[in-house]
Amino acid sequence: MTAEKDNKTNQKRSLKERQRAEREQLILESANTILLEKGYTATSMDEIAREVGISKGTLYLHFSSKEDLVLALFEEKLSAFLQLLDQVLEEEPTTQKRLERLLLETYKEIIEGRQMLIALQSIGMDRNSFRERVNHETSAGSLTQRITALFDEGKQSGEFDESIPTSIMVSMLFALMGMFDHWKQSELPSAEVLTQSVCQLLFRGILAQ
Amino acid sequence: MTAEKDNKTNQKRSLKERQRAEREQLILESANTILLEKGYTATSMDEIAREVGISKGTLYLHFSSKEDLVLALFEEKLSAFLQLLDQVLEEEPTTQKRLERLLLETYKEIIEGRQMLIALQSIGMDRNSFRERVNHETSAGSLTQRITALFDEGKQSGEFDESIPTSIMVSMLFALMGMFDHWKQSELPSAEVLTQSVCQLLFRGILAQ
Amino acid sequence: MTAEKDNKTNQKRSLKERQRAEREQLILESANTILLEKGYTATSMDEIAREVGISKGTLYLHFSSKEDLVLALFEEKLSAFLQLLDQVLEEEPTTQKRLERLLLETYKEIIEGRQMLIALQSIGMDRNSFRERVNHETSAGSLTQRITALFDEGKQSGEFDESIPTSIMVSMLFALMGMFDHWKQSELPSAEVLTQSVCQLLFRGILAQ
């Protein structure tokens, strides 16, 4: 009987936990949308709660501060990107192809509005303390490391020019992933065109051949 | 006697005007520093005033709102960049060289901390209304036009690859100018290295030859 | 069980709503007092909050701006007056008697310090925009219409002199209702004396018979 009860309790708990996770997901999605539209400070906890359909108090049961909430969103986006990276590494044979796929998927997400961590850099959070927390408490460092590794491999395999410092390559890649930022929604080119252009830049430069 | 007096009056006025301009400059510089460090919302008018060493009221004598102050800062940086562009066009013969110089000067300024309009894009202002004001009330549009023209000329002269849309080229350039943004101060490479790397990317891509 | 719970929930909600309404009432009363004493601009939200015993933030939970608060106060007083008008129309047979009752009740309220909408006209709000809002968003227009109708009836029934324009009659009535405004508290005559004097003026003039 005790076992049975425990079982039930476990099921209940896991049910509750699942519900909890689902709601947390819902919160993050709503926050994502509003944050990208309005920026960090113009987004109020009130508005997020309203969008999700819960009370402000409940929001604080899930995230203990606004900063924490945004940090969790970052983390989620980062881990999704890391997963994408895993998949790409598995499915694409060369570093070139891998970069191309990464760019393509990234642009797609951005254009579809599911947007991405890159964009989050432009939501305008208070820089100092937050930057630190991103580095220490999220996978951001891990992402940088793996992208760095990607380029290093490219260099070792002879694909990439060794005279460009890897750290600069990484930065260039991130910068190019976030470049859409200056476009109006209506003028956005397609993800494919963007990817093609950027890859052409990356692999041949913009000079006429 | 009247002439003499007028003269004095004029001198006085121009003295006052000079002082006024100097103080305005001082305000903009302080604002620049704090804004880049903290972002738009985390920067309070109080703090700017304190930094400049004046009272809040005096701040509002020079700029009638926080937004106006930042807009003025934008404008100042924009016109400085446009001046740089003029100079570069005059002094450098080819589009390639011109881009190189633009990048070099930009990186220099950024690294020296006098920082630049590019960085201002990342201070995180409430997006909608402000973006509009930047476009209507500053030289931002003019800058975009002239950079666009630069690339178009490059294409026409046969220097640049015509298959990449000019608008994407422009965005790539701005993105690459702002890429430092993700570095810690201590890890910043020199402006020369940065420029060289970015130019290599721009003109030959990152592939090994 | 559900029904029971619903019941409880409803009770709770209605309790909260009652509390909310009570507090709103409390705010309006405090505001009324201070406004009449100091005028619109000299009355700060701080002071109203302090008087009610709540925080400034809470004030804004009930009224989204100072102007809105005062508008709500206006509306409350207006609707109370309209109610009084209904009652008077029902209870008094002639227009003369009706006017007399209206004046009497009004003076009573004023003297008792529960004061009235008439007085509110003298709290000195910024004239233009506010006057507009009063006309569009409160029952002020309705009140004027009904008083106008009262005098028109009086004319049609042969009670009142048709040579005086109704609009002027209405203004005279309002003016006479608000005339106490210039007295010190200590010198105020009784409501009955006031009413009798004003009625004598209204119905016979001040000339000796």
Next chain:
Amino acid sequence: MTAEKDNKTNQKRSLKERQRAEREQLILESANTILLEKGYTATSMDEIAREVGISKGTLYLHFSSKEDLVLALFEEKLSAFLQLLDQVLEEEPTTQKRLERLLLETYKEIIEGRQMLIALQSIGMDRNSFRERVNHETSAGSLTQRITALFDEGKQSGEFDESIPTSIMVSMLFALMGMFDHWKQSELPSAEVLTQSVCQLLFRGILAQ
């Protein structure tokens, strides 16, 4: 020589004093206009100075505070009204005629926009301290006394009904002088019609004969 010089000095001084008085007059007129349009608090010293065409500093050479300025304006209007009263007493034989003239002249001024002290009661100053100062430092008390005397004479001569307290008569008169306050500019009746209607009220009441 000394006498001559003194003479000159005197002339100069009186010239200066005349200029000073003229400017003071100018200030009061501008203040009058703006105050009636915007109310006390919404009228800034800046705006008055701008309207007059002098600097704020100069304003303070004439009036040592905003309150003092308004008090001076009150006093000016009051003494003008007292002068009018003198003239009317001289020119009109009966109390009735005198009241009629007072009303007519008052309405004229109001409608012509030169407006009057009565209107000033509605500019919404902080009530307590200011009311006191008006009573102690201006001729307001004197005005009340003389109007009181006017009605008392009317009573003694048998013209007015003795059963209405004089103080109430005075208040009614002031109230009726200020009643236009609730009209839109466009709907204002002529001074003559207003006067006639109000006199009819005063002397016969509004009942049909």
Next chain:
DNA sequence: GATGAATGAGATTTCATTCAT
């Protein structure tokens, strides 16, 4: 005397966070 730049107290309003129910 005249000026207007400078001040600083104070006003309205917003919002992350807490906590009693």
Next chain:
DNA sequence: GATGAATGAAATCTCATTCAT
């Protein structure tokens, strides 16, 4: 667990008044 009323710190902005020139 969920709620949302309450808080209070902080932000932007205004303006009467002063004072060095």
